[in-house]
Amino acid sequence: MTAAPIQLVDPRTGHVRGESPNGREHDIARAVDAARKATGGWAAYTPRERAYRLDRLADLIEEHAEQYTAREQAGTGKPRAEVMQEIGEAADLFRFYAWAARTATAPAAGGLKAGHESWVRWEPIGVVAAVVPWNYPLMMAAWRCAPALAAGNTVLVKPGESTPDSLDLLASHAADTLGPDVLAVVTGDRHTGRLLVDSDVDMIAFTGSNTAGADVQARAGIRRVSLELGGNSPVIVLPDAPAHTYADLAAACTYNAGQSCAVPARVITLEENYRDTVQALGEAMAERLAGRDFGPLNNADQAARYDRIVAAAGADRDVTAPLATGPGEEDGYWRGARVLADLPDDSPALTEEVFGPLLTVQSARDIEHALDIAHSVPQALAASVWTQNLGHALDLAGRLDAGEAWVNCHLVQTAELPHGGRGASGQGTDLSVLALHEYQRPKTVTIRLG
Secondary structure (H helix, E strand, O other): OOOOOEEEEEOOOOEEEEEEOOOOHHHHHHHHHHHHHHHHHHHHOOHHHHHHHHHHHHHHHHHOHHHHHHHHHHHHOOOHHHHHHHHHHHHHHHHHHHHHHHHOOOOOOEOOOOOEEEEEEEEEOOEEEEEOOOOOHHHHHHHHHHHHHHOOOEEEEEOOOOOOHHHHHHHHHHHHHOOOOOEEEOOOOHHHHHHHHHOOOOEEEEEOOHHHHHHHHHHHOOOEEEEEOOOOEEEEEOOOOOOOHHHHHHHHHHHHHHOOOOOEEEEEEEHHHHHHHHHHHHHHHHOOOEOOOEOOOOOHHHHHHHHHHHHOOOOOEEEEOOEOOOOOOOOOOOOOOEEEEOOOOOOHHHHOOOOOOEEEEEEEOOHHHHHHHHOOOOEEOEEEEEOOOHHHHHHHHHHOOOOEEEEOOOOOOOOOOOEOOEEOOEEOOEOOHHHHHHHEEEEEEEEEOO
16 A cells, blocks of 8 residues: 655745655565665674764764755754754764774673683664654654664664654665665654554664553564653752753753753742742743744644643743744744743643643742652653752752753753653663663573583
8 A cells, every 4th residue: 555645844834845755564564674684784793893884974964964954944943053953963972872882891791600601792682663753853863773773783763754854864874874774764654653663673762752652562562662752841940049040941941942852841939939930931931032042843733732732721820922933934833932820730731741832830838849749740751950059959859750850950961871761751761871772682691611
């Protein structure tokens, strides 16, 4: 069966900009078969040989940064500065894992049983299916592909249906540097993603919604799965928060129009500084203009979902910044930076991951109550604490149930530091040398001496 191509829309204008193939059974089967045939050659390379090839792929990303920028902007509508930063980070990830795989360590080995010698081999899993979202097309693919490839696997990537552009270019550059079918892309809709998960791949790495992640887990059976399923990040702002707190939160919240799993979302403050915090955040968010400082929401469905949540929020206080869009952008998916306060406890703006340029503010009686509010949602991906009291900061960072916690900053990430969720935010590790083991399996070899 052949499916009709997917219409691609420019989120800045809301207008159709092209189309993309919509993969079906025969496309998936052909891609998986080619990736399977490529596993032997790629896995047979030494870590050093794979490192040289991945390093060259990073070079090509940097050398063709303008092409990647144009493609990322077409699919996401992000400002040029955001895109250029993310392209640099993607290249850095391929280069980081190229060399991290050469420094891998193994569990204890040696003469652990009398008359025998043992050692541990880290082996690739095989063919990895990486299903990545539309919010960071190239960078999220790099988060998944770079460690998987460095570990010796071949990878099939299914990009978000609205943002295939930059990954098509990445696949072309990968074919030139890594070899045919070592890293390939299958474009399509959600059904394409399900077909890929159901196919004869050895592992699934998925980044997306809780609902879709649960479906992936059920379909995967006993195969290995790595899931990053979003967040609803609590932000605890104490009365002695630094002066830069509010501007920093506004910048982090509106980066990528708030379409980030780890973005600050739920600001929790004590009763004594609740009103001041609402006021300061409203002023800081008013300085962040969609069209000048950040881009649009990605697609019509996301815009409709955002509008539904806001309409049902029940906020008694709603501060929204104006837009700064340009000519021809009237029909784009632009939403202004927003602060909602005086909310009911069951507001969907609190209980759901909004995924937009919006901050909510809640009041807590004391620090223990603030922690209770922070932990009142099932997601546990990221959090931050804002205070000049180092003791309070370290205590709260340690007690917050989150895979990543920041103090007096938010969204500060680098290839060397692990990122991963708990609870409804999934399981598994992205970034750092720890992510290599997501895509490897240990084998113990023991030999009898004499």
